[in-house]
Amino acid sequence: MARRALPARPGPGPVRPDRPDTPPPVIRIRRLTKSYGHGDATVHALRGPDDPATGGPLGVDLDIEQGDFVAVMGSSGSGKSTLMNILGCLDVPTGGRYLLDGIDVGHLDEGQLALVRNRKIGFVFQSFNLVPRTTALAQVELPLAYAGVRAAERRRRALAALSLVGLAERSGHRPNELSGGQQQRVAVARALVTAPAMLLADEPTGNLDSRSTEEVLGLIDGLNATGRTVVLITHEDEVARHAKRVLRLVDGMIVSDLRQAPVDGPPPALHRAGVPA
Amino acid sequence: MILWQTLRFAAGGLVANKVRSALTMLGVLIGVASVILLLAVGNGSSVAVKESITSLGTNSLTVTSGSSFGGARSASSAKKLTVADAKALATEADPHAVRSVAPVVTAAGTALNGDISYSPGSIVGTYPAYFETANQKVEHGEYFTQDDVLASRKVAVLGATTAKQLFATADPVGRQIVVGGTPFTVVGVLRAKGGTGFTDPDDVLVAPLPTVQNAFTGFGSVNQIMVQAASADSTAQAQSEITRILLGTHAIADPTKADFRISSQTSLLSARESTTKTFTVLLGAVAAISLLVGGIGITNIMLVTVTERTREIGIRKALGAPRGVILGQFLTEATLLSVVGAGLGVLAGIAGSHFRIVGIEPVVIPESVLGAFGIAVAIGLFFGSYPANRAASLRPIDALRHE
Numbered sequence: 001m002a003r004r005a006l007p008a009r010p011g012p013g014p015v016r017p018d019r020p021d022t023p024p025p026v027i028r029i030r031r032l033t034k035s036y037g038h039g040d041a042t043v044h045a046l047r048g049p050d051d052p053a054t055g056g057p058l059g060v061d062l063d064i065e066q067g068d069f070v071a072v073m074g075s076s077g078s079g080k081s082t083l084m085n086i087l088g089c090l091d092v093p094t095g096g097r098y099l100l101d102g103i104d105v106g107h108l109d110e111g112q113l114a115l116v117r118n119r120k121i122g123f124v125f126q127s128f129n130l131v132p133r134t135t136a137l138a139q140v141e142l143p144l145a146y147a148g149v150r151a152a153e154r155r156r157r158a159l160a161a162l163s164l165v166g167l168a169e170r171s172g173h174r175p176n177e178l179s180g181g182q183q184q185r186v187a188v189a190r191a192l193v194t195a196p197a198m199l200l201a202d203e204p205t206g207n208l209d210s211r212s213t214e215e216v217l218g219l220i221d222g223l224n225a226t227g228r229t230v231v232l233i234t235h236e237d238e239v240a241r242h243a244k245r246v247l248r249l250v251d252g253m254i255v256s257d258l259r260q261a262p263v264d265g266p267p268p269a270l271h272r273a274g275v276p277a
Numbered sequence: 278m279i280l281w282q283t284l285r286f287a288a289g290g291l292v293a294n295k296v297r298s299a300l301t302m303l304g305v306l307i308g309v310a311s312v313i314l315l316l317a318v319g320n321g322s323s324v325a326v327k328e329s330i331t332s333l334g335t336n337s338l339t340v341t342s343g344s345s346f347g348g349a350r351s352a353s354s355a356k357k358l359t360v361a362d363a364k365a366l367a368t369e370a371d372p373h374a375v376r377s378v379a380p381v382v383t384a385a386g387t388a389l390n391g392d393i394s395y396s397p398g399s400i401v402g403t404y405p406a407y408f409e410t411a412n413q414k415v416e417h418g419e420y421f422t423q424d425d426v427l428a429s430r431k432v433a434v435l436g437a438t439t440a441k442q443l444f445a446t447a448d449p450v451g452r453q454i455v456v457g458g459t460p461f462t463v464v465g466v467l468r469a470k471g472g473t474g475f476t477d478p479d480d481v482l483v484a485p486l487p488t489v490q491n492a493f494t495g496f497g498s499v500n501q502i503m504v505q506a507a508s509a510d511s512t513a514q515a516q517s518e519i520t521r522i523l524l525g526t527h528a529i530a531d532p533t534k535a536d537f538r539i540s541s542q543t544s545l546l547s548a549r550e551s552t553t554k555t556f557t558v559l560l561g562a563v564a565a566i567s568l569l570v571g572g573i574g575i576t577n578i579m580l581v582t583v584t585e586r587t588r589e590i591g592i593r594k595a596l597g598a599p600r601g602v603i604l605g606q607f608l609t610e611a612t613l614l615s616v617v618g619a620g621l622g623v624l625a626g627i628a629g630s631h632f633r634i635v636g637i638e639p640v641v642i643p644e645s646v647l648g649a650f651g652i653a654v655a656i657g658l659f660f661g662s663y664p665a666n667r668a669a670s671l672r673p674i675d676a677l678r679h680e
């Protein structure tokens with residue numbers, strides 16, 4: 001498995017000719033559309049503005065900088081999860097391009113996509129999605145196992161990740177022996193154990209009470225403070241307040257894009273608490 | 278390391294559903310065990326037939342008097358076989374076809390050893406060539422000789438059963454017995470052949486032809502002439518030689534009116550052997566079907582497992598599991614099921630073959646063990662690969678959304 005390799009990232013020149021001094025965005029999507037069904041029953045989950053010429057969907061354009069913390073908001077059915085699944089390479093768009101770290105994901109084959117999911121992306125789901133009948137430790141070891149990390153090293157790193165989320169003493173527990181908040185923290189540990197550049201979280205606190213929400217958000221803030229790019233879906237303004245930038249989706253279209261804090265600084269929550277970056 | 282990891286995932290998956298895995302394995306187990314056992318039973322019966330062929334002497338032909346059409350009509354006109362016929366066969370037949378000739382008379386009588394009395398199944402008077410032709414070997418002592426025949430000496434060779442009845446554990450060689458009022462000296466004891474049919478081949482007493490004729494049957498006809506062909510391949514040639522010569526001595530022109538019958542036990546038994554082969558093939562087919570059913574069981578279970586765990590597959594793929602790992606995990610599960618099931622089936626089949634089944638001693642065919650095991654594992658791989666492939670090629674989001 002260690003022999004698998006990603007195509008080399010192209011130089012920054014052609015991607016961002018206008019601002020050569022800053023790194024290219026980790027995420028760049030252009031005219032991205034996603035639709036389900038055929039004919040009259042077609043649902044455009046992601047459509048962007050209408051093309052004035054044809055009246056068809058023009059697609060969504062979005063750039064996310066390295067180190068940014070983006071909250072995606074919007075009513076139910078507005079296409080947030082659809083967007084997130086495409087960003088996480090779990091789903092493929094109907095049209096448009098998605099450049100991750102400058103690489104066009106549409107051109108990658110199965111094996112390379114698996115590698116991208118494994119190395120570059122940590123995904124946290126609203127419904128936790130832990131592997132059943134598997135201990136927390138084995139759970140967190142999984143992405144490392146798929147990356148071909150040796151057993152001893154895997155164990156060490158998985159334990160470190162578990163203690164980061166405060167669950168070191170629960171490492172032998174199976175999902176059905178953990179509370180919802182604990183399960184979500186295991187999921188966060190699993191997402192961050194490979195040290196991915198990007199953390200994608202689809203309503204990570206949607207099933208949690210306020211205390212667990214604070215714990216999980218605290219972890220995510222900490223990750224962002226160390227330079228990870230975070231994209232997070234939420235319905236709650238409380239949660240959105242942790243983000244540096246807030247996007248609002250309506251019917252598969254980005255209707256507002258609000259910056260709450262600079263990309264380079266610490267996440268607003270830590271800033272307010274007075275913790276240095 | 279990856280292999281070990283895959284094995285552990287697969288074993289974990291099987292252990293998580295103990296009853297289901299056990300039942301699937303049971304299906305394979307029964308399939309493999311029945312293939313091994315039923316083929317062993319079929320093989321056992323054909324081995325038994327083969328043994329009785331070799332115990333008869335593979336090259337032996339028996340000439341008896343009577344028309345090949347049978348019935349009383351020809352029996353009256355039939356000329357009996359005589360010692361002269363045997364002599365004619367011995368001298369005139371092509372030595373490349375016929376090795377030896379032994380006229381045989383049989384009689385019944387009682388043998389006495391002191392005050393122990395026993396009636397052997399048959400008292401046979403013949404030439405020394407009889408021993409080789411009938412595949413009778415002396416275990417102890419000697420055969421009687423051509424000289425004994427010429428001198429009409431009162432010597433006897435006992436079959437194993439007869440010897441045991443008359444002498445129990447004592448050594449009969451050199452001892453005197455009285456048969457039909459005539460004293461005989463025992464010169465040898467035949468090796469036991471063991472009974473394969475209703476008559477015990479060891480229940481005999483063999484003595485020189487003229488001695489028996491003198492004591493029991495008189496010097497008329499003989500009951501049969503045993504002819505040993507030069508080799509197993511020349512029995513047909515020997516048969517036509519015998520026909521030619523005996524037609525001559527009996528002065529019969531039309532071969533269809535022959536008043537004697539030549540039977541080769543070998544041909545009779547090889548017909549029986551081919552019957553047992555058919556039997557074996559039928560048993561094997563039944564067993565193969567049960568093996569196939571076991572294979573379908575694996576497919577079914579793997580399909581259920583994959584469907585049930587589609588969400589888990591989605592999670593694993595979202596974590597970056599390459600297609601090969603997912604495929605490997607489910608294929609390994611299917612293979613583990615079939616390997617363990619087949620392994621236990623081999624053990625069960627071999628254990629079962631130690632018992633007599635419907636009067637047949639099963640003889641395991643080594644190829645059937647390897648074959649059944651190999652086929653079971655191949656079926657597991659083949660039928661397991663369909664669900665495994667389906668699982669591995671799911672898009673992560675489709676797998677995650679699966680209900």
Ligand SMILES: Nc1ncnc2c1ncn2[C@@H]1O[C@H](COP(=O)(O)OP(=O)(O)OP(=O)(O)O)[C@@H](O)[C@H]1O
Pocket residue numbers: 036037043044045074075076077078079080081082083
């Ligand atoms: N597999 C699918 N097949 C058909 N339609 C789908 C499918 N997945 C999503 N949709 C449709 O696409 C639209 C966007 O769905 P999406 O899951 O992205 O919404 P969301 O913004 O995440 O909503 P929520 O906040 O309720 O999670 C919805 O109208 C939904 O019905």
Ligand SMILES: [Mg+2]
Pocket residue numbers: 080081082
């Ligand atoms: Mg959603």
